[in-house]
Amino acid sequence: MASTEAFTVRTxxxxxxxxxxxxxxxxxxxxxxxxxxxxxxxxxxxWQIEKINQGIAAADRGEVVEHDDVxxxxxxxxxxxxQGKA
Numbered sequence: 001m002a003s004t005e006a007f008t009v010r011t012x013x014x015x016x017x018x019x020x021x022x023x024x025x026x027x028x029x030x031x032x033x034x035x036x037x038x039x040x041x042x043x044x045x046x047w048q049i050e051k052i053n054q055g056i057a058a059a060d061r062g063e064v065v066e067h068d069d070v071x072x073x074x075x076x077x078x079x080x081x082x083q084g085k086a
Contacts, residue, residue, distance in 0.1 A: 009034075 011019075023033045058064070 019030055019033055023030045026033070
């Protein structure tokens with residue numbers, strides 16, 4: 001098991017109440033719920049950051065689509081959708 005370290009977090013009372021309600025309904029500790037939430041948050045943001053970095057790297061390599069081309073394609077898609085062809 002990984003070692004753990006304590007730290008303090010200040011939060012609004014309503015958040016604490018929600019946390020305690022979830023912990024109670026799942027028969028888990030507040031600590032467990034907070035750790036699960038932190039893991040999910042970190043995974044979610046790591047994914048976003050990775051995608052952003054991939055986009056930046058692609059742009060640095062010149063792998064971009066011109067704005068006018070994107071707008072033209074979007075207008076065509078909107079038109080097809082309006083005509084019931086999409």
